[in-house]
Amino acid sequence: MNEKTITHCRFQITLVLVLAFLSGFIIMAIELLGGRILAPYFGSSIFVWGSIITVFMLSLSIGYLCGGKLSLLKPDLRLYGSFFVGAAILLLPLVFAGNEIMEAVFLRIEDPRYGSLVVSMLLFFLPTAIMGMIAPYSVRLLVISTDGSGHVAGKLYFISTLGSALGTLATSFYLVLWFEVNQILITMCMALLYAGFVAIMTGIRNMQSQTINLNDNAK
Amino acid sequence: MITIDGHKFRRRQSVWCYLKTEVLIVLAIALIIFAKDLLAQSGIRYIHQERSLYRNILVTEDSQRRCLRFTITSRSGQNQSCRYLDKPVELVFPYAKMTLSSLLVQSNPQRILIVGLGGGTLSDTYSQLFPEAEIVISEIDDAVVRVAQEYFGFQETEKISVDVGDARVFIKRAGLRGEKYDLVILDAFNGEYIPEHLMTVEFLEEVKRLLPDDGMVVANTFSTSRLYAAESNTYREVFGEIYNLRMSGTGNRVIIASIQSLPDTDLLESRAQAFRELLEPFGMDVTEYPRVMSKEVSWDTSERILTDQYSPANLLNN
Numbered sequence: 001m002n003e004k005t006i007t008h009c010r011f012q013i014t015l016v017l018v019l020a021f022l023s024g025f026i027i028m029a030i031e032l033l034g035g036r037i038l039a040p041y042f043g044s045s046i047f048v049w050g051s052i053i054t055v056f057m058l059s060l061s062i063g064y065l066c067g068g069k070l071s072l073l074k075p076d077l078r079l080y081g082s083f084f085v086g087a088a089i090l091l092l093p094l095v096f097a098g099n100e101i102m103e104a105v106f107l108r109i110e111d112p113r114y115g116s117l118v119v120s121m122l123l124f125f126l127p128t129a130i131m132g133m134i135a136p137y138s139v140r141l142l143v144i145s146t147d148g149s150g151h152v153a154g155k156l157y158f159i160s161t162l163g164s165a166l167g168t169l170a171t172s173f174y175l176v177l178w179f180e181v182n183q184i185l186i187t188m189c190m191a192l193l194y195a196g197f198v199a200i201m202t203g204i205r206n207m208q209s210q211t212i213n214l215n216d217n218a219k
Numbered sequence: 220m221i222t223i224d225g226h227k228f229r230r231r232q233s234v235w236c237y238l239k240t241e242v243l244i245v246l247a248i249a250l251i252i253f254a255k256d257l258l259a260q261s262g263i264r265y266i267h268q269e270r271s272l273y274r275n276i277l278v279t280e281d282s283q284r285r286c287l288r289f290t291i292t293s294r295s296g297q298n299q300s301c302r303y304l305d306k307p308v309e310l311v312f313p314y315a316k317m318t319l320s321s322l323l324v325q326s327n328p329q330r331i332l333i334v335g336l337g338g339g340t341l342s343d344t345y346s347q348l349f350p351e352a353e354i355v356i357s358e359i360d361d362a363v364v365r366v367a368q369e370y371f372g373f374q375e376t377e378k379i380s381v382d383v384g385d386a387r388v389f390i391k392r393a394g395l396r397g398e399k400y401d402l403v404i405l406d407a408f409n410g411e412y413i414p415e416h417l418m419t420v421e422f423l424e425e426v427k428r429l430l431p432d433d434g435m436v437v438a439n440t441f442s443t444s445r446l447y448a449a450e451s452n453t454y455r456e457v458f459g460e461i462y463n464l465r466m467s468g469t470g471n472r473v474i475i476a477s478i479q480s481l482p483d484t485d486l487l488e489s490r491a492q493a494f495r496e497l498l499e500p501f502g503m504d505v506t507e508y509p510r511v512m513s514k515e516v517s518w519d520t521s522e523r524i525l526t527d528q529y530s531p532a533n534l535l536n537n
Contacts, residue, residue, distance in 0.1 A: 039416035040527045043385020045359060046272050107395075112388050177535075180528035 012077070015202060016141050017159050019084065019195050023134045024163030026188045029171040030091070031056050033181055034124060037094070041102040042116040051113070055120035056128055063132020070133065071140035077206060080141060081199030083133050088192035090127040095185045098123060135160060267370060271362030274412075278370045280304075284311060285370065287338040300338030302371060308347065309502035314439045314471035315340055317464045318404060319498060320508035321475045323490045324462070324482060325435040328352060328402035332393075332429065334386040334417070335407035336363055339373030344501060346379055354379045355400070357386040359407075359414075387416050387425075394428040403429060405438040415530040418450060422527075423457040427478070435477040442472035446535040448522035450474075455516075456524050462512040475512070484509055 034052040035044065042048050070079065093101065102119050109115040135156065142152045175184050235242075266285075267278035277288040286301040301311040310316050318341060322328075329352050333341055336358040346354055358364055361383045367373035375381055382389050386407060393400075403426050407417055416422060426436055438454070441447055442465050451474070454461050458476035465472045475481075482490075487509035498505045523529060 036415075036527075036530070040387060040419075040421060041391070043359070043388045044414060044416060045385050106391070112385065173534075176529075177531040180526070182528055 012202060012206075013142060015077075015199065016080075016138050017156070019080075019199060020134065020138045020156050020160040021163035022191060022195055023084070023087075023131050024160035025167035025170075026087075026192065027056070027060070027128060027131050028164040028167040029175070029184070029188060030094075030124070030128070032168055032171045033176075033184060034120065036176070036181055037098060037123070038102070038116055038119060041106045042112045042119070045112065047113045048116045051116040051120045052124070054117065055124050059125045059128035060132040063129040063134075064136055066129070067133030068136040071137050075137075075140050077141070077203030078200050079203075080134070080137055081196040081201075081203060083130055083137065084192045084196030084199065086196075087127050087130045088189040088196065090130060091185065091189050091192070094123045094127070095182050095189070267366065269362060269366075271360050273360045273362075276360075276362055276366050278366060287366065287371065300340050300371070302338065302340070306502075307372070308344075308500050310340065310344065311502075312471075313466050313469040314473060315344070316501070316503040317466065317471075317473040317508070317511070318406070318437050318439060319344065319501060319503065320464070320505055320512070321402070321435060321437045321473075322348075322494060322498075323487045323505070323509065323512070324475055324477060325402060325433060326490065326494075328400075328435075330400045331355070331402045331404070332357065332390075332400040333404045333406060334390075335405070336367055336373070336381065337406065338371040339367040340371075341404060341406060342373065342379060346376075348497070350378075352378065356381045357389045358383055359385055386414075387422060390422070390425050390429065394425055398429060399431045399434070400429045401431060401434050403434070403436045405436065405440075408438070408440045413446075413532045413536060415525075415532040416527070418453065418532050419525045419527050419530050420453055420456055423454065427457060430478050432478055435475065438474045438476075439471055440474060441536060442470055444536045445519075445522055446532055447472070448518035448520070449525055449532075449535055451516075451518045452520060452522055453525045460514055462514060463517065464508075464511050464513070466511060481514065484512075487512060 031052060034056075035049060038048050038052065042051075067083075073079075101122055105115050105119045105122070109118060138156050138160075139149070139153050142156065143149045171184070179187075262281045264280050265277060266280050267276070269276050274289045277290075279286050279288060283305075284301045284303050286298040288298055298312075303309050303311060310319070328345070328349065331345055331349075331352055331354045333345075333354065333356045336342065336356050339356075342354050342356055345352060356379070358381055364373075364381055364383060405417065405426075407414055423436075430436065436458070440450055451461070451463065454474050454476055458478075460481055462475035462481060463472060464475065488506070491506040491509050494505050525532065
């Protein structure tokens, strides 16, 4: 391994940690905004929060499962980056068609418990599930040996849950005081897109340097 | 180890000997303060306490009145609703009287929607004044309904009904059904937590949809903090000119807004004379109120309007 590859590896580790932090931050920020988004149609009764939290937990659990399965393939930063791009795209209906979707459900389902559950599924399931795929895949990207795997996983949990804590705090204390809900959501979509592109670009560069290395070895 | 422990023990004993007097003095002072607090609290009995899904509910009673509280801390404005024991009809709080003074704007409401039951004071008052009126109450917490029934004599009747659920949902559905209410009273804002989705332009538009041409909305809200300005601007955005009622000795203020333009002071004064006798049993001289009803914009008009997208009411109230 030459020096260039080592710095490159360091950059990749930092990148994955930063991105894990970002996904943790955004997941909780959206969950918190979810209550605000649903309130005009379903109120702020305790079951509305119940619906939102249920859907987030459910979609995260399925995301973990899928992300873990995908990590069995050759670890690839380009795929990792595409999770972020996918999450950003899947969040767009929430921003641009949220009211229409909620209105449609509101008119069809009288009981606000099931109304809020169905709406949470429609609005949050896909983007959250894809963000759930990030965590196990991050582990795969960073693990080098079986011995160190617990350490890596612990570090990733630490950093992404720290991100979640800060996302919750920042959103509930300050962001809602300064910005509109959609402004916050759009900013987060852009952050996800940017993060995804950086990961994809790094992945492409990895591929190229690997080919160069192979060529060097061949000589 | 034992000797060290023993040594420590002896030392602790000697510290006690040295500081015995000081400790006793501190204890005595604490006792006096505590006793004073006890005395101040004395006469107040807690006759009911429960934790509902949304809040703590306490019913207290002293020699004069029975009150409903949502907080244990003894801060001012802690009582949600109070009744005098010997004259249950008389209104205790200025905000209830200010709400009632809205009769000078719309004198004969026959369909009334009240958001937030509390001890049922407003619903009782309106049903006494207008026995034929149909009163619907939207209350999120069924524990509050039970407590109102058990401790404040609130009763559902043919004319008075309660819908347990979120008011935003109720009002949206009522609008879809094409229901109309001559008077909508918003009285859900005097707790520790403000329901932020009941304070936005979109919500008030939904309330407005329930009002007939001579309909009116009366809101019991806040008179301090940035929220005062934000809320005032929000009501003006939807209803245009509003009456803003503030009185000394209360942190509440009442907003009166209507579909038609608001009457001028002369008309209010003459109506007040007509209503004087009718409202006297409730412990208020309604002729004092036209003076309090102000159209003046006494707040910062640059404060942002509250919408479903931007409604940090609880943060603005800090």
